[in-house]
Amino acid sequence: MMGLYLLYKLTVCAVLLCTTPAGGYVYQMIYDCEYGENITDMVFFVKNIFNQELMTMYDSRVGKYVGFGEMGLRNAAHYNSQGWKMLLRKNQVETLCRYNARLFRRSTLDRKVRPIVKVQQTKPAGYGEQSMLECSVLGFFPQEVRVSWLRDGAEVSTDVLSTDVLANGDWTFQLHSYLELTPRRGERVSCRVDHSSLKEGLEVDWDAFELEAKYLKKTMGIISFFIGFTAAAGGAAYYWWKRRFDFSPLSRHEQASPGHLSESPKLHEGREALLSFSQDKDTVKT
Incomplete structure (x- = not known):
């Protein structure tokens, strides 16, 4: 039977090749598997198209070929009479359609890819200055995702802008969200991402290290200035005090030297009294 079918083909x-018109012949056989969310309701079609005209179609819902036109009806009747072909088409609903549908869902629709979240400052600014933060959510699948901003744990609904979900071309997606704010020292700013690949929402804090470093650098500069100013003022005061009350060892030595200072009044009076006593003694002897 198979030999006769092959000979027929x-x-x-050979007939088609020998009688090919100027435009040629085009014969197509299309396998089509259609299903919804539940792959158990699979519908399998085999379409035979000749010169862009549908001739016969196998429909798994009726379990046989359906013909269109005189030639199509004749071919459909011939196909339906072949038991091996009917058994093959019936098995192909499972081996071809459902098998590939499960494989497709596992590799694409049912797969989960965790997002990569990055938070950064787009416009440099210090504390108390208006700035903007960007939350980049990259490489996630499936497409559905929710991104929100938190300030000290409270969700922010104003001054927030977001792009549409963008396809990367590799069955992953990305999204960017922006928050305008005036940073305050000690405040916690976070980007929260909710996605089906995550057991719970993912929160990524904005790292304000650059602002802290800038703030500390400014603070250390001010402290260094005041330390230097205090040291300079203390040195100047000490120099003035030393010049005003010159108590250096050298100065005390110079003050004690007889060549530089006159005798004290008490010492001078003592010498005069001793001289007077000596003169009185000489007079008594005479």
């Missing part, structure tokens, strides 16, 4: 091909 070869004969048809």
Whole structure:
């Protein structure tokens, strides 16, 4: 039976090749598997198209070929009479359609890819200055995602802008969200991402290290200035005090030297009294 069917096919091909018109012949066989969310309701079609005209179609819902036109009806009746072909088409609903549908869902629709979240400052600014933060959510699948901003744990609904979900071309997506704010020292700013690949929402804090470093650098500069100013003022005060009350060892030595200072009044009076006593003693002897 298979030999006769193969011979029939070869004969048809030879006839078509020998009687090919100027425009040629186009024969197509299309396998089509259609299903919804539940792959158990699978519908399998085999369409035979000749010169862009549908001739016969196998429909798994009725379990046989349906013909269109005189030639199509004749071919459909012939196909339906072949038990091996009907058994093959019935098995292909499971081996071809459902198998590939499960594989497709596992590799694409049912797969989960965790997002990569980055938070950064787009416009440099210090504390108390208006700035903007960007939350980049990259490489996630499936497409559905929710991004929100938190300030000290409270969700922010104003001054927030977001792009549409963008396709990366590799079955992953990305999204960017922006928050305008005036940073305050000690405040916690976070980007929260909710996605089906995550057991719970993912919160990524904005790292304000650059602002802290800038703030500390400014603070250390001010402290260094005051330390330097205090040291300079203390040195100047000490120099003035030393010049005003010159208590250096050298100065005390110079003050004690007889060549530089006159005798004290008490010492001078003592010498005069001793001289007077000596003169009185000489007079008594005479």
